[in-house]
Amino acid sequence: MQIARISLESGPRYAIVDHDTDEYIVLAGDPIFQGLDTTGQRLPRKGTRLLSPIIPRSKVIGVGKNYMDHIKEMGGDAPEIPVLFFKPNTSVIGPGDPIVAPSWAKEISYEAELAVVIGRPCKDVPVDRVDDVIYGYTAANDVTARDAQRAEPQWARAKGFDTSCPLGPVIDLDYDPAGKAIRSTVNGELRQDGNTNDMLTGVKELVSYISHAFSLLPGDVILTGTPAGVGIMSEGDTVTVEVEGIGELTNQLRTS
Known part of the structure:
Protein backbone atom coordinates (compact mmCIF):
# COMPACT_ATOMS: atom_id res chain seq x y z
CA MET A 1 0.00 0.00 0.00
CA ARG A 45 -4.48 10.89 -9.87
CA LYS A 46 -4.03 12.83 -13.09
CA GLY A 47 -4.30 16.53 -12.37
CA THR A 48 -4.09 16.19 -8.58
CA ARG A 49 -1.10 17.93 -7.08
CA LEU A 50 1.21 15.88 -4.89
CA LEU A 51 2.77 17.33 -1.75
CA SER A 52 5.58 15.96 0.38
CA PRO A 53 4.10 12.73 1.78
CA ILE A 54 5.26 13.69 5.28
CA ILE A 55 6.23 16.89 7.11
CA PRO A 56 8.20 15.67 10.12
CA ARG A 57 6.91 17.13 13.38
CA SER A 58 10.31 16.55 14.94
CA LYS A 59 13.30 15.94 12.68
CA VAL A 60 14.99 14.60 9.58
CA ILE A 61 18.16 12.63 10.34
CA GLY A 62 20.71 12.34 7.56
CA VAL A 63 23.39 9.68 7.22
CA GLY A 64 26.61 10.63 5.48
CA LYS A 65 29.27 8.46 3.86
CA ASN A 66 27.17 5.28 3.67
CA TYR A 67 28.16 4.14 0.16
CA MET A 68 31.82 3.30 -0.52
CA ASP A 69 31.72 4.47 -4.14
CA HIS A 70 30.45 7.89 -3.00
CA ILE A 71 33.14 8.08 -0.32
CA LYS A 72 35.79 7.40 -2.95
CA GLU A 73 34.48 10.05 -5.34
CA MET A 74 34.50 12.62 -2.51
CA GLY A 75 38.05 11.67 -1.54
CA GLY A 76 37.41 10.42 1.97
CA ASP A 77 37.70 7.29 4.07
CA ALA A 78 34.95 4.98 5.29
CA PRO A 79 33.76 6.03 8.76
CA GLU A 80 34.05 3.64 11.67
CA ILE A 81 30.52 4.56 12.80
CA PRO A 82 27.62 6.16 10.87
CA VAL A 83 27.98 9.90 10.23
CA LEU A 84 24.79 11.67 11.34
CA PHE A 85 23.41 15.16 10.74
CA PHE A 86 20.03 16.91 10.95
CA LYS A 87 17.81 18.73 8.50
CA PRO A 88 15.02 20.88 9.96
CA ASN A 89 11.44 20.28 8.86
CA THR A 90 11.59 23.68 7.11
CA SER A 91 13.91 22.03 4.59
CA VAL A 92 11.19 19.63 3.40
CA ILE A 93 9.44 20.15 0.06
CA GLY A 94 7.43 17.87 -2.18
CA PRO A 95 7.35 16.73 -5.81
CA GLY A 96 7.44 19.60 -8.27
CA ASP A 97 8.39 22.21 -5.69
CA PRO A 98 11.45 24.33 -6.53
CA ILE A 99 14.79 23.87 -4.84
CA VAL A 100 15.84 27.44 -4.06
CA ALA A 101 19.57 27.98 -3.70
CA PRO A 102 20.45 30.33 -0.81
CA SER A 103 22.28 33.53 -1.71
CA TRP A 104 25.44 32.38 0.08
CA ALA A 105 25.79 29.10 -1.88
CA LYS A 106 27.36 28.77 -5.32
CA GLU A 107 27.48 24.96 -5.70
CA ILE A 108 24.24 23.04 -5.18
CA SER A 109 24.35 19.27 -5.57
CA TYR A 110 21.78 16.48 -5.59
CA GLU A 111 21.93 13.23 -3.61
CA ALA A 112 19.41 10.46 -4.36
CA GLU A 113 18.48 8.50 -1.25
CA LEU A 114 16.09 5.97 0.24
CA ALA A 115 14.27 7.47 3.22
CA VAL A 116 12.74 5.71 6.22
CA VAL A 117 9.60 7.08 7.91
CA ILE A 118 9.22 6.24 11.60
CA GLY A 119 5.76 5.18 12.76
CA ARG A 120 5.88 5.13 16.56
CA PRO A 121 7.85 6.61 19.45
CA CYS A 122 10.92 4.51 20.12
CA LYS A 123 14.29 4.47 21.82
CA ASP A 124 17.12 1.92 21.96
CA VAL A 125 15.50 -0.33 19.35
CA PRO A 126 17.19 -3.73 18.83
CA VAL A 127 18.00 -4.55 15.21
CA ASP A 128 15.51 -7.42 15.22
CA ARG A 129 12.68 -5.06 16.29
CA VAL A 130 13.32 -2.26 13.79
CA ASP A 131 10.53 -3.35 11.44
CA ASP A 132 8.07 -2.73 14.30
CA VAL A 133 8.88 0.99 14.40
CA ILE A 134 9.07 1.73 10.64
CA TYR A 135 5.92 3.15 9.09
CA GLY A 136 7.17 3.05 5.52
CA TYR A 137 9.68 4.27 2.98
CA THR A 138 9.91 7.14 0.51
CA ALA A 139 12.47 8.75 -1.79
CA ALA A 140 14.58 11.75 -0.85
CA ASN A 141 17.01 14.22 -2.35
CA ASP A 142 19.61 15.33 0.20
CA VAL A 143 20.32 18.63 -1.54
CA THR A 144 23.63 20.06 -0.38
CA ALA A 145 25.43 23.38 -0.66
CA ARG A 146 28.71 21.68 -1.53
CA ASP A 147 30.90 24.76 -1.25
CA ALA A 148 29.62 25.45 2.25
CA GLN A 149 30.10 21.81 3.24
CA ARG A 150 33.74 21.98 2.16
CA ALA A 151 34.43 25.32 3.81
CA GLU A 152 32.69 24.88 7.17
CA PRO A 153 33.52 22.53 10.07
CA GLN A 154 29.91 21.35 10.39
CA TRP A 155 27.22 20.47 7.85
CA ALA A 156 24.20 22.22 9.36
CA ARG A 157 24.04 25.16 6.96
CA ALA A 158 25.12 23.17 3.90
CA LYS A 159 22.50 20.46 4.48
CA GLY A 160 19.70 22.26 6.28
CA PHE A 161 18.73 25.31 4.24
CA ASP A 162 15.10 25.81 3.20
CA THR A 163 14.02 23.49 0.32
CA SER A 164 17.06 21.20 0.77
CA CYS A 165 15.02 18.07 1.50
CA PRO A 166 12.62 17.04 -1.27
CA LEU A 167 10.59 13.96 -0.25
CA GLY A 168 8.14 11.84 -2.22
CA PRO A 169 6.24 10.96 -4.21
CA VAL A 170 4.57 8.51 -1.76
CA ILE A 171 5.19 6.48 1.39
CA ASP A 172 5.21 2.75 0.70
CA LEU A 173 3.98 0.83 3.75
CA ASP A 174 4.91 -2.67 2.54
CA TYR A 175 8.33 -1.93 1.12
CA ASP A 176 11.31 -4.27 1.27
CA PRO A 177 14.41 -2.04 1.01
CA ALA A 178 16.79 -4.86 0.07
CA GLY A 179 18.36 -4.82 -3.37
CA LYS A 180 16.58 -1.74 -4.68
CA ALA A 181 17.99 0.57 -7.36
CA ILE A 182 18.56 4.22 -6.49
CA ARG A 183 19.05 6.57 -9.42
CA SER A 184 19.14 10.25 -10.23
CA THR A 185 18.97 12.09 -13.52
CA VAL A 186 19.64 15.75 -14.28
CA ASN A 187 17.75 17.07 -17.30
CA GLY A 188 17.12 13.44 -18.27
CA GLU A 189 20.79 12.40 -18.11
CA LEU A 190 21.62 9.53 -15.74
CA ARG A 191 23.95 10.68 -12.96
CA GLN A 192 23.58 8.14 -10.15
CA ASP A 193 22.86 4.42 -10.45
CA GLY A 194 23.31 2.60 -7.15
CA ASN A 195 21.71 -0.15 -5.10
CA THR A 196 20.64 -0.32 -1.46
CA ASN A 197 22.65 -3.52 -1.06
CA ASP A 198 25.79 -1.36 -1.30
CA MET A 199 25.11 0.53 1.93
CA LEU A 200 27.95 0.24 4.42
CA THR A 201 25.40 0.19 7.23
CA GLY A 202 22.03 -1.31 6.34
CA VAL A 203 18.61 0.15 7.08
CA LYS A 204 17.87 -1.89 10.20
CA GLU A 205 21.28 -1.26 11.67
CA LEU A 206 20.99 2.48 10.95
CA VAL A 207 17.59 2.82 12.61
CA SER A 208 18.78 0.88 15.63
CA TYR A 209 21.99 2.91 15.92
CA ILE A 210 20.18 6.23 15.59
CA SER A 211 17.53 5.20 18.14
CA HIS A 212 20.31 4.56 20.65
CA ALA A 213 21.51 8.14 20.14
CA PHE A 214 18.15 9.83 20.68
CA SER A 215 14.42 9.14 20.72
CA LEU A 216 12.63 8.76 17.41
CA LEU A 217 9.09 10.04 17.03
CA PRO A 218 6.24 9.28 14.60
CA GLY A 219 6.90 11.05 11.30
CA ASP A 220 10.65 11.35 11.81
CA VAL A 221 12.53 10.69 8.57
CA ILE A 222 15.92 9.01 8.20
CA LEU A 223 17.92 9.56 5.00
CA THR A 224 20.11 6.50 4.44
CA GLY A 225 22.93 7.88 2.28
CA THR A 226 23.66 8.33 -1.40
CA PRO A 227 25.60 6.35 -4.02
CA ALA A 228 28.27 7.76 -6.33
CA GLY A 229 27.54 10.22 -9.10
CA VAL A 230 26.69 13.40 -7.21
CA GLY A 231 27.40 16.62 -9.04
CA ILE A 232 26.69 20.34 -9.21
CA MET A 233 23.47 21.71 -10.70
CA SER A 234 22.89 24.96 -12.55
CA GLU A 235 19.97 27.37 -12.55
CA GLY A 236 16.96 25.71 -14.19
CA ASP A 237 18.30 22.15 -14.00
CA THR A 238 15.67 19.52 -13.29
CA VAL A 239 16.71 16.64 -11.03
CA THR A 240 14.75 13.41 -10.70
CA VAL A 241 15.38 10.89 -7.92
CA GLU A 242 14.05 7.40 -8.53
CA VAL A 243 13.91 4.70 -5.87
CA GLU A 244 12.86 1.37 -7.33
CA GLY A 245 9.33 0.45 -6.29
CA ILE A 246 8.52 3.85 -4.78
CA GLY A 247 8.55 6.18 -7.77
CA GLU A 248 10.10 9.37 -9.06
CA LEU A 249 10.69 12.66 -7.24
CA THR A 250 11.35 15.61 -9.54
CA ASN A 251 12.36 19.18 -8.61
CA GLN A 252 13.97 22.13 -10.40
CA LEU A 253 16.77 24.34 -9.10
CA ARG A 254 16.22 28.07 -8.83
CA THR A 255 18.83 30.54 -7.68
CA SER A 256 16.40 33.25 -6.67
Missing part, protein backbone atom coordinates in the same frame (compact mmCIF):
# COMPACT_ATOMS: atom_id res chain seq x y z
CA GLN A 2 1.17 3.50 -0.82
CA ILE A 3 0.11 6.72 0.90
CA ALA A 4 0.22 10.13 -0.79
CA ARG A 5 -0.38 13.63 0.52
CA ILE A 6 -2.35 15.73 -1.91
CA SER A 7 -3.43 19.34 -2.32
CA LEU A 8 -7.17 20.04 -2.26
CA GLU A 9 -9.10 23.30 -2.07
CA SER A 10 -9.89 22.45 1.55
CA GLY A 11 -6.19 21.96 2.31
CA PRO A 12 -3.67 19.11 2.33
CA ARG A 13 -5.11 15.63 2.75
CA TYR A 14 -3.68 12.14 2.88
CA ALA A 15 -4.85 9.48 0.45
CA ILE A 16 -4.34 5.84 -0.46
CA VAL A 17 -2.98 5.34 -3.98
CA ASP A 18 -5.31 2.99 -5.87
CA HIS A 19 -3.17 1.73 -8.73
CA ASP A 20 -6.00 -0.40 -10.14
CA THR A 21 -8.25 2.59 -10.83
CA ASP A 22 -5.51 5.26 -11.02
CA GLU A 23 -7.28 7.20 -8.27
CA TYR A 24 -6.60 8.59 -4.81
CA ILE A 25 -8.84 7.41 -1.95
CA VAL A 26 -8.97 10.31 0.49
CA LEU A 27 -8.28 9.49 4.14
CA ALA A 28 -10.09 11.01 7.11
CA GLY A 29 -6.90 12.06 8.88
CA ASP A 30 -3.16 11.63 9.27
CA PRO A 31 -2.62 7.88 8.78
CA ILE A 32 0.35 7.67 11.14
CA PHE A 33 -1.78 8.90 14.03
CA GLN A 34 -5.37 8.19 12.95
CA GLY A 35 -5.20 5.06 10.84
CA LEU A 36 -6.53 4.39 7.36
CA ASP A 37 -10.20 5.32 7.70
CA THR A 38 -11.41 6.82 4.42
CA THR A 39 -13.89 9.58 3.63
CA GLY A 40 -15.25 7.74 0.60
CA GLN A 41 -14.02 10.49 -1.69
CA ARG A 42 -12.06 9.41 -4.76
CA LEU A 43 -10.03 11.68 -7.00
CA PRO A 44 -8.24 11.01 -10.30
Whole structure:
Protein backbone atom coordinates (compact mmCIF):
# COMPACT_ATOMS: atom_id res chain seq x y z
CA MET A 1 0.00 0.00 0.00
CA GLN A 2 1.17 3.50 -0.82
CA ILE A 3 0.11 6.72 0.90
CA ALA A 4 0.22 10.13 -0.79
CA ARG A 5 -0.38 13.63 0.52
CA ILE A 6 -2.35 15.73 -1.91
CA SER A 7 -3.43 19.34 -2.32
CA LEU A 8 -7.17 20.04 -2.26
CA GLU A 9 -9.10 23.30 -2.07
CA SER A 10 -9.89 22.45 1.55
CA GLY A 11 -6.19 21.96 2.31
CA PRO A 12 -3.67 19.11 2.33
CA ARG A 13 -5.11 15.63 2.75
CA TYR A 14 -3.68 12.14 2.88
CA ALA A 15 -4.85 9.48 0.45
CA ILE A 16 -4.34 5.84 -0.46
CA VAL A 17 -2.98 5.34 -3.98
CA ASP A 18 -5.31 2.99 -5.87
CA HIS A 19 -3.17 1.73 -8.73
CA ASP A 20 -6.00 -0.40 -10.14
CA THR A 21 -8.25 2.59 -10.83
CA ASP A 22 -5.51 5.26 -11.02
CA GLU A 23 -7.28 7.20 -8.27
CA TYR A 24 -6.60 8.59 -4.81
CA ILE A 25 -8.84 7.41 -1.95
CA VAL A 26 -8.97 10.31 0.49
CA LEU A 27 -8.28 9.49 4.14
CA ALA A 28 -10.09 11.01 7.11
CA GLY A 29 -6.90 12.06 8.88
CA ASP A 30 -3.16 11.63 9.27
CA PRO A 31 -2.62 7.88 8.78
CA ILE A 32 0.35 7.67 11.14
CA PHE A 33 -1.78 8.90 14.03
CA GLN A 34 -5.37 8.19 12.95
CA GLY A 35 -5.20 5.06 10.84
CA LEU A 36 -6.53 4.39 7.36
CA ASP A 37 -10.20 5.32 7.70
CA THR A 38 -11.41 6.82 4.42
CA THR A 39 -13.89 9.58 3.63
CA GLY A 40 -15.25 7.74 0.60
CA GLN A 41 -14.02 10.49 -1.69
CA ARG A 42 -12.06 9.41 -4.76
CA LEU A 43 -10.03 11.68 -7.00
CA PRO A 44 -8.24 11.01 -10.30
CA ARG A 45 -4.48 10.89 -9.87
CA LYS A 46 -4.03 12.83 -13.09
CA GLY A 47 -4.30 16.53 -12.37
CA THR A 48 -4.09 16.19 -8.58
CA ARG A 49 -1.10 17.93 -7.08
CA LEU A 50 1.21 15.88 -4.89
CA LEU A 51 2.77 17.33 -1.75
CA SER A 52 5.58 15.96 0.38
CA PRO A 53 4.10 12.73 1.78
CA ILE A 54 5.26 13.69 5.28
CA ILE A 55 6.23 16.89 7.11
CA PRO A 56 8.20 15.67 10.12
CA ARG A 57 6.91 17.13 13.38
CA SER A 58 10.31 16.55 14.94
CA LYS A 59 13.30 15.94 12.68
CA VAL A 60 14.99 14.60 9.58
CA ILE A 61 18.16 12.63 10.34
CA GLY A 62 20.71 12.34 7.56
CA VAL A 63 23.39 9.68 7.22
CA GLY A 64 26.61 10.63 5.48
CA LYS A 65 29.27 8.46 3.86
CA ASN A 66 27.17 5.28 3.67
CA TYR A 67 28.16 4.14 0.16
CA MET A 68 31.82 3.30 -0.52
CA ASP A 69 31.72 4.47 -4.14
CA HIS A 70 30.45 7.89 -3.00
CA ILE A 71 33.14 8.08 -0.32
CA LYS A 72 35.79 7.40 -2.95
CA GLU A 73 34.48 10.05 -5.34
CA MET A 74 34.50 12.62 -2.51
CA GLY A 75 38.05 11.67 -1.54
CA GLY A 76 37.41 10.42 1.97
CA ASP A 77 37.70 7.29 4.07
CA ALA A 78 34.95 4.98 5.29
CA PRO A 79 33.76 6.03 8.76
CA GLU A 80 34.05 3.64 11.67
CA ILE A 81 30.52 4.56 12.80
CA PRO A 82 27.62 6.16 10.87
CA VAL A 83 27.98 9.90 10.23
CA LEU A 84 24.79 11.67 11.34
CA PHE A 85 23.41 15.16 10.74
CA PHE A 86 20.03 16.91 10.95
CA LYS A 87 17.81 18.73 8.50
CA PRO A 88 15.02 20.88 9.96
CA ASN A 89 11.44 20.28 8.86
CA THR A 90 11.59 23.68 7.11
CA SER A 91 13.91 22.03 4.59
CA VAL A 92 11.19 19.63 3.40
CA ILE A 93 9.44 20.15 0.06
CA GLY A 94 7.43 17.87 -2.18
CA PRO A 95 7.35 16.73 -5.81
CA GLY A 96 7.44 19.60 -8.27
CA ASP A 97 8.39 22.21 -5.69
CA PRO A 98 11.45 24.33 -6.53
CA ILE A 99 14.79 23.87 -4.84
CA VAL A 100 15.84 27.44 -4.06
CA ALA A 101 19.57 27.98 -3.70
CA PRO A 102 20.45 30.33 -0.81
CA SER A 103 22.28 33.53 -1.71
CA TRP A 104 25.44 32.38 0.08
CA ALA A 105 25.79 29.10 -1.88
CA LYS A 106 27.36 28.77 -5.32
CA GLU A 107 27.48 24.96 -5.70
CA ILE A 108 24.24 23.04 -5.18
CA SER A 109 24.35 19.27 -5.57
CA TYR A 110 21.78 16.48 -5.59
CA GLU A 111 21.93 13.23 -3.61
CA ALA A 112 19.41 10.46 -4.36
CA GLU A 113 18.48 8.50 -1.25
CA LEU A 114 16.09 5.97 0.24
CA ALA A 115 14.27 7.47 3.22
CA VAL A 116 12.74 5.71 6.22
CA VAL A 117 9.60 7.08 7.91
CA ILE A 118 9.22 6.24 11.60
CA GLY A 119 5.76 5.18 12.76
CA ARG A 120 5.88 5.13 16.56
CA PRO A 121 7.85 6.61 19.45
CA CYS A 122 10.92 4.51 20.12
CA LYS A 123 14.29 4.47 21.82
CA ASP A 124 17.12 1.92 21.96
CA VAL A 125 15.50 -0.33 19.35
CA PRO A 126 17.19 -3.73 18.83
CA VAL A 127 18.00 -4.55 15.21
CA ASP A 128 15.51 -7.42 15.22
CA ARG A 129 12.68 -5.06 16.29
CA VAL A 130 13.32 -2.26 13.79
CA ASP A 131 10.53 -3.35 11.44
CA ASP A 132 8.07 -2.73 14.30
CA VAL A 133 8.88 0.99 14.40
CA ILE A 134 9.07 1.73 10.64
CA TYR A 135 5.92 3.15 9.09
CA GLY A 136 7.17 3.05 5.52
CA TYR A 137 9.68 4.27 2.98
CA THR A 138 9.91 7.14 0.51
CA ALA A 139 12.47 8.75 -1.79
CA ALA A 140 14.58 11.75 -0.85
CA ASN A 141 17.01 14.22 -2.35
CA ASP A 142 19.61 15.33 0.20
CA VAL A 143 20.32 18.63 -1.54
CA THR A 144 23.63 20.06 -0.38
CA ALA A 145 25.43 23.38 -0.66
CA ARG A 146 28.71 21.68 -1.53
CA ASP A 147 30.90 24.76 -1.25
CA ALA A 148 29.62 25.45 2.25
CA GLN A 149 30.10 21.81 3.24
CA ARG A 150 33.74 21.98 2.16
CA ALA A 151 34.43 25.32 3.81
CA GLU A 152 32.69 24.88 7.17
CA PRO A 153 33.52 22.53 10.07
CA GLN A 154 29.91 21.35 10.39
CA TRP A 155 27.22 20.47 7.85
CA ALA A 156 24.20 22.22 9.36
CA ARG A 157 24.04 25.16 6.96
CA ALA A 158 25.12 23.17 3.90
CA LYS A 159 22.50 20.46 4.48
CA GLY A 160 19.70 22.26 6.28
CA PHE A 161 18.73 25.31 4.24
CA ASP A 162 15.10 25.81 3.20
CA THR A 163 14.02 23.49 0.32
CA SER A 164 17.06 21.20 0.77
CA CYS A 165 15.02 18.07 1.50
CA PRO A 166 12.62 17.04 -1.27
CA LEU A 167 10.59 13.96 -0.25
CA GLY A 168 8.14 11.84 -2.22
CA PRO A 169 6.24 10.96 -4.21
CA VAL A 170 4.57 8.51 -1.76
CA ILE A 171 5.19 6.48 1.39
CA ASP A 172 5.21 2.75 0.70
CA LEU A 173 3.98 0.83 3.75
CA ASP A 174 4.91 -2.67 2.54
CA TYR A 175 8.33 -1.93 1.12
CA ASP A 176 11.31 -4.27 1.27
CA PRO A 177 14.41 -2.04 1.01
CA ALA A 178 16.79 -4.86 0.07
CA GLY A 179 18.36 -4.82 -3.37
CA LYS A 180 16.58 -1.74 -4.68
CA ALA A 181 17.99 0.57 -7.36
CA ILE A 182 18.56 4.22 -6.49
CA ARG A 183 19.05 6.57 -9.42
CA SER A 184 19.14 10.25 -10.23
CA THR A 185 18.97 12.09 -13.52
CA VAL A 186 19.64 15.75 -14.28
CA ASN A 187 17.75 17.07 -17.30
CA GLY A 188 17.12 13.44 -18.27
CA GLU A 189 20.79 12.40 -18.11
CA LEU A 190 21.62 9.53 -15.74
CA ARG A 191 23.95 10.68 -12.96
CA GLN A 192 23.58 8.14 -10.15
CA ASP A 193 22.86 4.42 -10.45
CA GLY A 194 23.31 2.60 -7.15
CA ASN A 195 21.71 -0.15 -5.10
CA THR A 196 20.64 -0.32 -1.46
CA ASN A 197 22.65 -3.52 -1.06
CA ASP A 198 25.79 -1.36 -1.30
CA MET A 199 25.11 0.53 1.93
CA LEU A 200 27.95 0.24 4.42
CA THR A 201 25.40 0.19 7.23
CA GLY A 202 22.03 -1.31 6.34
CA VAL A 203 18.61 0.15 7.08
CA LYS A 204 17.87 -1.89 10.20
CA GLU A 205 21.28 -1.26 11.67
CA LEU A 206 20.99 2.48 10.95
CA VAL A 207 17.59 2.82 12.61
CA SER A 208 18.78 0.88 15.63
CA TYR A 209 21.99 2.91 15.92
CA ILE A 210 20.18 6.23 15.59
CA SER A 211 17.53 5.20 18.14
CA HIS A 212 20.31 4.56 20.65
CA ALA A 213 21.51 8.14 20.14
CA PHE A 214 18.15 9.83 20.68
CA SER A 215 14.42 9.14 20.72
CA LEU A 216 12.63 8.76 17.41
CA LEU A 217 9.09 10.04 17.03
CA PRO A 218 6.24 9.28 14.60
CA GLY A 219 6.90 11.05 11.30
CA ASP A 220 10.65 11.35 11.81
CA VAL A 221 12.53 10.69 8.57
CA ILE A 222 15.92 9.01 8.20
CA LEU A 223 17.92 9.56 5.00
CA THR A 224 20.11 6.50 4.44
CA GLY A 225 22.93 7.88 2.28
CA THR A 226 23.66 8.33 -1.40
CA PRO A 227 25.60 6.35 -4.02
CA ALA A 228 28.27 7.76 -6.33
CA GLY A 229 27.54 10.22 -9.10
CA VAL A 230 26.69 13.40 -7.21
CA GLY A 231 27.40 16.62 -9.04
CA ILE A 232 26.69 20.34 -9.21
CA MET A 233 23.47 21.71 -10.70
CA SER A 234 22.89 24.96 -12.55
CA GLU A 235 19.97 27.37 -12.55
CA GLY A 236 16.96 25.71 -14.19
CA ASP A 237 18.30 22.15 -14.00
CA THR A 238 15.67 19.52 -13.29
CA VAL A 239 16.71 16.64 -11.03
CA THR A 240 14.75 13.41 -10.70
CA VAL A 241 15.38 10.89 -7.92
CA GLU A 242 14.05 7.40 -8.53
CA VAL A 243 13.91 4.70 -5.87
CA GLU A 244 12.86 1.37 -7.33
CA GLY A 245 9.33 0.45 -6.29
CA ILE A 246 8.52 3.85 -4.78
CA GLY A 247 8.55 6.18 -7.77
CA GLU A 248 10.10 9.37 -9.06
CA LEU A 249 10.69 12.66 -7.24
CA THR A 250 11.35 15.61 -9.54
CA ASN A 251 12.36 19.18 -8.61
CA GLN A 252 13.97 22.13 -10.40
CA LEU A 253 16.77 24.34 -9.10
CA ARG A 254 16.22 28.07 -8.83
CA THR A 255 18.83 30.54 -7.68
CA SER A 256 16.40 33.25 -6.67
